[in-house]
Each structure stands twice: as structure tokens, then as C-alpha cells.
Amino acid sequence: MEKNYPLELLNTWKIGGIAEFVYWPQTIADMSNVWQRAQEAKIPVWLIGRGSNLLLPDEGLPGITVVTTSLGAIEWGDDYTVQVEAGYTLARLSQEAGERGWSGLEFARGIPGSVGGAVMMNAGAHGGEMAAQIISITALWADGTVKRLERAELEFAYRFCSLRGNAWVLEVQLAFSPGDREQILNRMKEYLRNRTLNQPLEKPNAGSVFQNPLGDSAGRLIEAAGWKGKRIGGAQVSEKHANFIVNTDNAKAKDVLALIEAISRDVQSKFGIRLQTEVACFNEARGTKHEARIEGKQSSQNT
Ligand SMILES: Cc1cc2nc3c(=O)[nH]c(=O)nc-3n(C[C@H](O)[C@H](O)[C@H](O)COP(=O)(O)OP(=O)(O)OC[C@H]3O[C@@H](n4cnc5c(N)ncnc54)[C@H](O)[C@@H]3O)c2cc1C
Numbered sequence: 001m002e003k004n005y006p007l008e009l010l011n012t013w014k015i016g017g018i019a020e021f022v023y024w025p026q027t028i029a030d031m032s033n034v035w036q037r038a039q040e041a042k043i044p045v046w047l048i049g050r051g052s053n054l055l056l057p058d059e060g061l062p063g064i065t066v067v068t069t070s071l072g073a074i075e076w077g078d079d080y081t082v083q084v085e086a087g088y089t090l091a092r093l094s095q096e097a098g099e100r101g102w103s104g105l106e107f108a109r110g111i112p113g114s115v116g117g118a119v120m121m122n123a124g125a126h127g128g129e130m131a132a133q134i135i136s137i138t139a140l141w142a143d144g145t146v147k148r149l150e151r152a153e154l155e156f157a158y159r160f161c162s163l164r165g166n167a168w169v170l171e172v173q174l175a176f177s178p179g180d181r182e183q184i185l186n187r188m189k190e191y192l193r194n195r196t197l198n199q200p201l202e203k204p205n206a207g208s209v210f211q212n213p214l215g216d217s218a219g220r221l222i223e224a225a226g227w228k229g230k231r232i233g234g235a236q237v238s239e240k241h242a243n244f245i246v247n248t249d250n251a252k253a254k255d256v257l258a259l260i261e262a263i264s265r266d267v268q269s270k271f272g273i274r275l276q277t278e279v280a281c282f283n284e285a286r287g288t289k290h291e292a293r294i295e296g297k298q299s300s301q302n303t
Contacts, residue, residue, distance in 0.1 A: 086116025
């Protein structure tokens with residue numbers, strides 16, 4: 001456990017104040033224990049994976065910030081299934097599956113999250129999404145119980161999983177299908193090449209800021225509203241992809257939130273479409289208000 005740890009080291013936007021405590025559980029039992037102890041002591045507890053879809057507050061986080069990145073056990077089955085802990089890197093899992101000639105996670109090769117974060121966000125790209133590969137999920141619930149749920153017991157939609165706000169994902173069982181190794185690896189290379197061309201990967205960012213509205217693209221709407229390249233403080237709408245906000249110069253969370261609000265208002269007034277954020281915002285602790293959907297709530301109420 002570290003005290004007074006900079007949150008900017010825990011997310012790809014490189015934004016955030018100081019976390020009171022940060023804890024990296026090594027095992028699933030550690031996850032349950034920290035949850036129980038925080039409940040008993042009535043301390044707020046927050047959960048972060050690889051922080052690639054997350055806006056953390058300038059004011060920092062009180063209580064314990066739990067980071068899953070050390071939860072990395074993996075067991076490859078001989079039946080095209082894998083059992084993997086929540087902190088395992090999704091892109092690495094995708095690459096390793098491809099090298100075995102296992103098809104299914106090619107879409108995830110360029111997504112820099114953890115397996116647990118990817119399940120919670122139902123991460124997807126290139127026509128694929130996590131939901132399609134899931135056999136079962138083992139999760140920790142707010143009452144401290146650990147339960148395994150089969151795919152049929154879970155609901156998924158575009159960037160939505162019914163566990164969100166209710167449980168911590170501990171481990172996941174995923175299914176693949178047999179494929180041609182070279183073809184799989186080539187497909188992944190192509191996806192990565194597209195990302196390098198179209199996404200501002202050279203600057204700190206958190207992927208797509210807004211969800212795509214049905215039948216349209218958030219990037220197209222933001223660009224059409226004239227926001228490409230605009231900035232507030234150290235945060236800038238990427239010149240390369242209008243649905244990315246990049247940290248160009250020590251951006252603060254308040255800069256990003258101000259851009260999010262301004263863009264949302266403008267797109268609503270110009271096109272009548274209300275954009276929903278895709279990034280999760282841990283900003284309730286100190287009462288920061290903004291219009292975007294708030295995720296990752298203080299876990300003394302919601303895990
Ligand atoms: C360059 C770039 C490209 C990206 N491209 C894509 C893309 O193509 N498609 C896409 O869908 N996303 C994309 N993303 C966003 C992001 O990588 C995914 O949403 C990823 O799945 C988030 O995982 P994470 O571990 O980083 O989650 P975090 O950002 O750490 O957390 C996100 C939310 O999930 C919760 N969470 C994390 N782990 C767990 C867990 N074990 N149990 C319960 N809740 C948990 C957190 O509390 C938080 O609310 C991109 C991001 C970047 C920076």
C-alpha cells in the first residue's frame with residue numbers, strides 16, 4: 001500500500017491529484033480482503049484497471065484506490081478457452097491468443113485496457129466486442145460474496161455491462177475459435193496500423209471520449225461542429241481524431257470536463273443530439289458537477 005500517490009501515474013491521460021492510499025492486490029483473495037476491510041472501516045474504495053478509459057479528479061481520491069494490474073494469472077485450456085484474471089493486459093492476451101492461432105480477440109490488439117476494465121466497458125472495435133467471447137465471469141459483490149456468472153446471466157450492450165456499478169470483475173473465462181495463425185496476426189497488424197494512422201497515440205489520451213450515437217459517429221459530429229484542434233487549458237480536441245481529447249500541456253481534469261461540457265452543449269444545439277461520455281469519471285468525491293454520465297462511483301455504495 002502506498003500513501004499519497006499521484007493518480008497521474010495510474011491513467012493514460014496522465015491527469016489527477018493525489019490518492020490517499022493506493023493498493024495493488026496480488027491475488028483475488030487480496031481483492032476480497034481490501035473490500036471487506038474498507039467496508040468495515042467505512043473508507044471509500046475505488047477500482048482502477050489500466051486507467052485507459054478514466055478521468056481522475058484534480059482534487060485526488062480519498063480512501064483506497066485499488067489497482068488491478070498485478071492480478072495477472074492466466075490458464076490456457078486445451079479447448080480454445082482461457083481463464084484470466086482481471087488485471088491481465090487485453091492487448092497482450094489478444095497477441096498471445098493470435099500466436100496460438102486462436103481467433104476472437106483480434107479486435108482488441110490495440111485496446112490498452114485490462115481484461116476486467118474491458119469486460120465492464122464491453123470494449124469493442126472493428127466489429128468485435130468482449131461480450132461475444134465471454135463464457136463466464138467471477139465477480140465480487142458489494143455484500144462481499146464472490147459469484148461466478150455464466151454469459152446468459154449477464155446483459156451487454158454497446159459499451160455496457162450489467163455488472164457495472166454492482167461488482168468487481170475478478171476473473172473471466174473467454175472462448176476462441178480455431179483460426180489461421182498468419183491471418184490472425186496480419187489482421188491484428190492491420191488494425192494497429194489503422195490506429196497509428198487515425199488516432200493521436202503520441203499524446204496522452206483516453207481513447208474515444210464520447211459514445212457513438214446510434215447510426216452516427218461522435219467524431220464526425222464534433223468535427224462538423226468545428227471543435228477539431230480547439231483547446232481549454234492543457235486539453236485539446238485532437239487534430240487527428242475529433243473524438244479524442246489529448247493532454248498537450250499538463251491538462252487538468254477540469255480542462256477536460258470543460259471541453260466535454262462545451263462540446264456536448266454545442267453538438268446538442270447544432271444537431272439536436274445529446275452525446276454520452278464513454279470515459280468513466282471519478283469525480284463525485286469532491287462534488288464536481290458536470291453533465292457527462294458518471295461512472296466508477298464511490299464503492300462504499302456501489303462496487
Ligand atoms: C489509445 C486508446 C485506444 C482505445 N481504443 C478503444 C477501442 O477501440 N474500443 C474500446 O472499447 N475502448 C478503447 N479504449 C478505451 C479503453 O482502453 C477500454 O475501455 C478498456 O477496456 C478500459 O480498461 P481499463 O483497464 O483501462 O479500465 P479503467 O480505465 O481502469 O476503468 C474503466 C472503468 O472500468 C472499471 N473497472 C476497471 N477494472 C474493473 C474490474 N476489474 N471490475 C470492475 N470494474 C472495473 C473502473 O472502475 C472504471 O469505471 C481506448 C483507449 C485508449 C487510450
